[in-house]
Amino acid sequence: xxxxxxPLLELRGVTAGYDGIQVLHGVDLVVPRGEVVALLGxxxxxxxxxxxxxxxxxxxxxxxxHVAGRHVNGARPEALARIGLCTIxxxxxxxxxxxxxxxxxxASYRGTPEALVVERAVARFPRLGExxxxxxxxxxxxxxxxxxxxxxxxxxxxxxxxxELSMGLAPLIVAELYELVASIAREGVxxxxxxxxxxxxxxxxxxxxxxxHGHVVAAGVPSDLEAELSAAYLGxxx
Ligand code: ATP
Numbered sequence: 001x002x003x004x005x006x007p008l009l010e011l012r013g014v015t016a017g018y019d020g021i022q023v024l025h026g027v028d029l030v031v032p033r034g035e036v037v038a039l040l041g042x043x044x045x046x047x048x049x050x051x052x053x054x055x056x057x058x059x060x061x062x063x064x065x066h067v068a069g070r071h072v073n074g075a076r077p078e079a080l081a082r083i084g085l086c087t088i089x090x091x092x093x094x095x096x097x098x099x100x101x102x103x104x105x106x107a108s109y110r111g112t113p114e115a116l117v118v119e120r121a122v123a124r125f126p127r128l129g130e131x132x133x134x135x136x137x138x139x140x141x142x143x144x145x146x147x148x149x150x151x152x153x154x155x156x157x158x159x160x161x162x163x164e165l166s167m168g169l170a171p172l173i174v175a176e177l178y179e180l181v182a183s184i185a186r187e188g189v190x191x192x193x194x195x196x197x198x199x200x201x202x203x204x205x206x207x208x209x210x211x212x213h214g215h216v217v218a219a220g221v222p223s224d225l226e227a228e229l230s231a232a233y234l235g236x237x238x
Contacts, residue, residue: 006069007032008159008190009054009085014063016053023049025214026063031159036181036191038201038222041211042233047194048090050211051163054192055087056080068158084158090167092148096137100128103136103147107154121150125180142173149180153189160184162193166200178204197233 009031016024024046031037039047052058054065056077065073067085077087095103104117122129125146131139136147145165152160165181166174182204185191195201202208202222210218210225210232218228 003069004033007066008068009192010064010066011050011054012064012066014050014053014065015061016049016058017061022061023214024053024060027211027214027216028219029054029209029216031190031192032206033158033190034185034188035206036185036193036201036204038205038208039192039194039211040201040208040229040232041196043196045211045232046214047196047211048163049214051087051161051192051194055085055161081155084156085161086152086155086157086159087161088148088152088163088165090163092144094136094144094147094151097135099133099135100139100147101132103151104154107151112154112156117150117154120153121147124153124184125150140173141167141169142177145169145177146180149177149184153184157189159190159192162191164195165193166195166197171200174200175203 007030011027011029014024014027015022027050029050039050041047049058053060056075060073064071067080067083072080095106101118104121105114107117127143128146128150131143136144165177178200181191181193193201205222207220208222208225209216210228212232217232218225
C-alpha cells in the first residue's frame with residue numbers, strides 16, 4: 001500500500017518528440033489522489049503528447065514518469081492499466097457498431113462480471129440504462145462519452161485520464177458530463193482531463209496546468225490562473 005500522500009501521477013522534467021523534433025521541453029505535472037486536474041493549452045501545445053507519455057503510449061526522451069509512486073518509464077499501457085490507470089481517448093473509444101450492453105460486456109473481460117459492470121454503469125449513468133440495446137454509434141455524443149466513462153470505470157481505476165471530453169459536444173452536455181466527472185472524483189478516483197478550451201472544466205478542477213509550446217507556463221488553483229489562461233489563448237490566436 002502506497003502512502004496516501006504519494007501523487008497518483010507525477011511527471012518530472014519530461015522531454016519527448018517525434019522523429020528527432022522535440023515537442024515537450026521539461027514538463028512537470030502532478031495529479032494528487034482524489035483530485036481533478038485540468039491540462040489546458042491551445043492547439044499544438046503538447047497536451048496529447050504529455051498524455052501519451054504518461055500512459056506509456058509514447059516514450060519520454062528524458063525525465064521521469066511515476067504512477068502511484070512507481071517509476072514507470074518504458075512500461076507498456078497494459079502494465080499501467082493493471083496498476084489502476086485508465087485512459088479515455090479523444091474520440092471516446094467506444095465500439096460504434098456494438099450495442100451499449102455489448103460495449104459494457106467487452107469491458108467486463110478485464111475481470112469484473114458483466115452483470116456488475118452493467119449495474120454500476122446504469123447506477124452512475126441512468127440514461128445508459130434506457131439504451132442498453134441501442135447501437136452505440138447511433139447515440140448522441142454525450143451519451144457515447146458516458147458509455148466511454150462507464151467502460152473505463154468498469155476496470156476500477158485509481159486514475160482516469162480523459163482526452164478532450166468536450167470535443168464536438170454542446171455546452172450544456174459538457175456541463176452535465178463535468179458534473180459526472182466531479183461525482184466520480186468524490187468517490188476517490190483521481191482524474192486528469194485534457195481540454196483545449198477551459199471554462200467548464202475549471203468549475204470542477206481542483207487544479208489546472210497550462211501548457212504552451214511544449215512547456216508548462218502556469219499551474220495552480222483555477223481561480224489563480226485567470227490571467228495566464230487569457231494570455232495562453234490570446235497568444236495562441238494572434
Ligand atoms: P491539440 O489540442 O491540437 O490536440 P496538443 O496540445 O494536444 O494539441 P500535441 O498533439 O501533443 O498538442 O502536439 C504537440 C506538437 O507535436 C505539435 O507541434 C504537433 O504537430 C506535434 N506532433 C504531434 N503528434 C505528432 C506525430 N505523430 N508526429 C510528428 N509530430 C507530431
